[in-house]
Amino acid sequence: MKKLFLLLTLLIMSTGYGQKVINLADYDIQNEKDVTPVVVKALKDAKEIGASTLLFPKGTYHFYPTFAPERYCEITNNDNGLKRTAFPLIDFHDFVVDGSGSDFIFHGKMIPFIIEESSNVKVTNLSVDWEVPFMIEGLVVANNPTEETFDIEVKTPYVVAHGHLYITLEREDSPYERKYGKRFAFWEHYNLEVGQNIFWDPKTMAPLYNTKLYNMPEKGIHAEELKKGLIRISTQMKKLPPLGSVMVSKGEYLQNRTSPAFRVFKSKDLEFKNVNVHHAGAMGLIAERSEDITLDSFNVVLREGSGRMVTTTADATHFCNVKGTVTIKNSTFENMLDDATNIHGTYVRVNKIIDDYTLAVETYHPHQNGYLFGEEGDKVQVIDQKNLQPMTEPLVLKKVERVNEKISYITFNKPIKGKVQVYDGVENISWHASAVLENNIVRNNRARSFLISTPRKVVVRNNRLSSQMASFRLTGDLGLWNESGPNEGLLIENNIIEDAVYGGNGPQSIFLIDPQYVDKDNFEGMYSRNIIIRNNTIKTFDSSIMLAMSVDGLVFENNEVIQTNTYKPIFPNTTNIRIVNCKNAVIKGNTYKKLDGSKGTLSVDNQSTAIEVSKRDDFKEVKTMKK
């Protein structure tokens, strides 16, 4: 009877244009405590009848993992594993999920949306949050330098056991615990020992100025529960956190990126519009091996009144091995524990030369286990391990055979004999993205604003950026993350950058442009090309404005730099602009208002050639010898 009614409803919902809408009101969704099975059923029905839209009546919906389907997902830069999901959008085409402005509240370990092998999918008008976050936020209410302890107040669930503090998720879904008591509680649940910690400042709603001073070790932190909600932490720190600051911990490395909000894989023509991500136990959106993705008003933002300091526990957004165009516009990214976006490819590395045509290649970083580097037909090139330069013309992958999550055999259309050595990189040049990033706000997050590593055309304009580390990190490496590739046509204009690089960790720079994990003193050749930075307003309290290494064709033009007194400079003696091993650079038309009225400094090393620095600029050039 119920089925008949449903079918009838579906028929009624069909419109004149053949557009069928599944309305979750017809599934009695408003009366369900756990809507996961309802949504899963509705998606199944949608596929069956070829519906165009899944429509939610506006409301607040709770999603539990108990009856969620699952899928083994290998997600680059996040943690792999069996993942439960409420929206298994696998093989969906020409389909819209419309939340009508609803709040989706998730519970426990799950990935709200898994979008794979799909095309022309739009997700709109909804927010994603978790009832209990994948982190602890503890207000520092006491500290004791003599004893090297401090006390935190924690309002979300936690466990103190064995002298350690554990982040835990809610436990209401445990009938066994209700029936049999706490005996099974510890290992039934998510319990992540406190690690990867950072201190936040509720006055600025951002990481503490000079965050590095308050670094805690990631392991071996002792904890004692003084009373419910009050925990004494003993650890070794350079400086104890100030009263009123907030300790944020997301738990142990390689275990704390289980649950991004959106997982996108092997899909194209996706749009995310009017979506708010208030929290996720990993990234907000991670897309890989996909094509043409638009984020329009995709906001990773604190929920008003939540009292939380932090949104996502990793990057707001991240695009790897994506082609076509990535568009991010009209979006706000705030209070993440990592970058606002990172657009890049991933080099694999040569583990073994099998024969003249075939290599065993390896992904190295554990967050790249199972990474799909390429498929038959992709164009690739070999990259020299020392200088990150292409060593071959473009080659075509004739065959890709995965051996295991680290190793694949790849076979080329042409011999690579003599052109490749063990540890060299291989870059997939078919899967690089163009990008347009405009009208976005980035603020109050740990780490960087934008990491861009793609040779396709990229425009970044009209953004307001204020992140704890570099505003722009343009790099590539064959050492740790193995992120490819170089930038070869990047325009950064009309952005306002305000008091970034306040974390104190390492010499950061507003514009930090250099290949990493290379021998910088002996690096030969250019890495990136054609980077134009113009008409930006840069308000900064610290000294380092740009480090550009190994760029061919750099324009730094008509930028207005204003020194602020927001904070005391952390690296006051750093040269403002450093040009290292560049060629064809133009620095002109820039102004620099320093607090003491002095001129800015600009250094050009003796390996650089054809560098034009305007005499009328506010930067005083000094020649430096390459070390």
Add this chain to the structure above:
Amino acid sequence: MKKLFLLLTLLIMSTGYGQKVINLADYDIQNEKDVTPVVVKALKDAKEIGASTLLFPKGTYHFYPTFAPERYCEITNNDNGLKRTAFPLIDFHDFVVDGSGSDFIFHGKMIPFIIEESSNVKVTNLSVDWEVPFMIEGLVVANNPTEETFDIEVKTPYVVAHGHLYITLEREDSPYERKYGKRFAFWEHYNLEVGQNIFWDPKTMAPLYNTKLYNMPEKGIHAEELKKGLIRISTQMKKLPPLGSVMVSKGEYLQNRTSPAFRVFKSKDLEFKNVNVHHAGAMGLIAERSEDITLDSFNVVLREGSGRMVTTTADATHFCNVKGTVTIKNSTFENMLDDATNIHGTYVRVNKIIDDYTLAVETYHPHQNGYLFGEEGDKVQVIDQKNLQPMTEPLVLKKVERVNEKISYITFNKPIKGKVQVYDGVENISWHASAVLENNIVRNNRARSFLISTPRKVVVRNNRLSSQMASFRLTGDLGLWNESGPNEGLLIENNIIEDAVYGGNGPQSIFLIDPQYVDKDNFEGMYSRNIIIRNNTIKTFDSSIMLAMSVDGLVFENNEVIQTNTYKPIFPNTTNIRIVNCKNAVIKGNTYKKLDGSKGTLSVDNQSTAIEVSKRDDFKEVKTMKK
């Protein structure tokens, strides 16, 4: 050319009976450092040509995980995950792997043999070991009661970091570490914090007498490296370990069962003959959802001269959801960190009643995530959660739909309305095994000798048993492990049991027969049926010989019990034989030579009926009231 030669060889190897043998000598295996890819290739060839045998020339072979294929395995009572293997015996039939007496040495995390969807497979004439074990064995060379510390000497790889001691595996397969140094070393590798610890006595080569006194907590153990190979441990213990004892740690719970030696799933007619397992980072052999398995001289034994105290870090063998007959004969199981064998089913539990025919059922214990409870056509019955009694006639599974690794929907052929409640169990009665266990030796292992929980006919005879806990554990529960089902025809005869139950943990018994995690004072009905224990020789230093609860049809006859002075009794006041809530029991013809010449004690509670105790027995009966 090489291929042609190989094909030629294969043709030559074909015998007159159509038996084709793949001889690894033809693959130049003796010259390979890592034979994994060679074996994987040979198995592929074997399948291609329909070979009957994979034959190794006698030798020592090293298997690395680097180029090993992998498979996501959900392995009951072990840890699930992506598993690399050297012998992916998937869909092999009428096939023999003959090692010719070779030693197979494994390196790192891998499962040597994965046997799935196969039939009539024999593995013979080989040994399995690991170069570096999944555990630390540390000789106690100093202890300091004032400081509550002790020092251990460790010869295998380990890491001390963050004040903790980590078990690690070898690292030779890390080109990155060789090239880039230790920077990536910590998280590139297997690093398991010391936990699940036990102390061994090198004089007896067994766990320390009264092991429980030396229990360490599983977390929060502080470690300091005094010099290379010498580590000071600070922890809280009732008693510090004696000098000369050996601390064995396998690391943290739920992470230390990654790598059993043999994984068997959905296979039948398997034989393991003349196989030695010297070590495994989990069980020696775990078989589930399989049929008719014979172990003949399948030995889990220390390798001579290895200097190790421990073989497998979990059970030597384990059979779950197996039908047909399990035969274990002529085998030695020594020095495991868990039982010699455990033959049982697994109850699932009712999470939700969906409709009159359908239940959502759940596996509870995290070591049963993904457990395949049943398939269409299996006979099952509902089990009452309080008294573990069948509540329905046998029902047939019409449909099984897995939702995720915890939850499945199962649909019956008949309505179950009113016959089932949430938390009740469901037992799969199609998949219980008969068993024959004869001429085996069990010794020097932590935990039990045999756990048997199956209603099919089982004979256990002519074994020599000496384990740290009970020799026979006959049980079932709906509380923790959810192991089914009752025994209903078990003969235990002509075994020699010598000085078991020396661990000191809980009141153990040579024969420990009772359902667990039930309200024992209010348990109604019988659990198991027809257990005959006769003609056994039981040499024991402690008091408890048998606890039998809720058995209908128990015979304890003609057993010879001899008290030894090997150790001081740990539980001297325990009644020797306890009969609780039994009926139709016969105790006769037994002798008991106690050291002080007194009679043994035997208690029968007032809930038991039709209990016949021979007056001529060496046990003096005392009636007890049920508490």
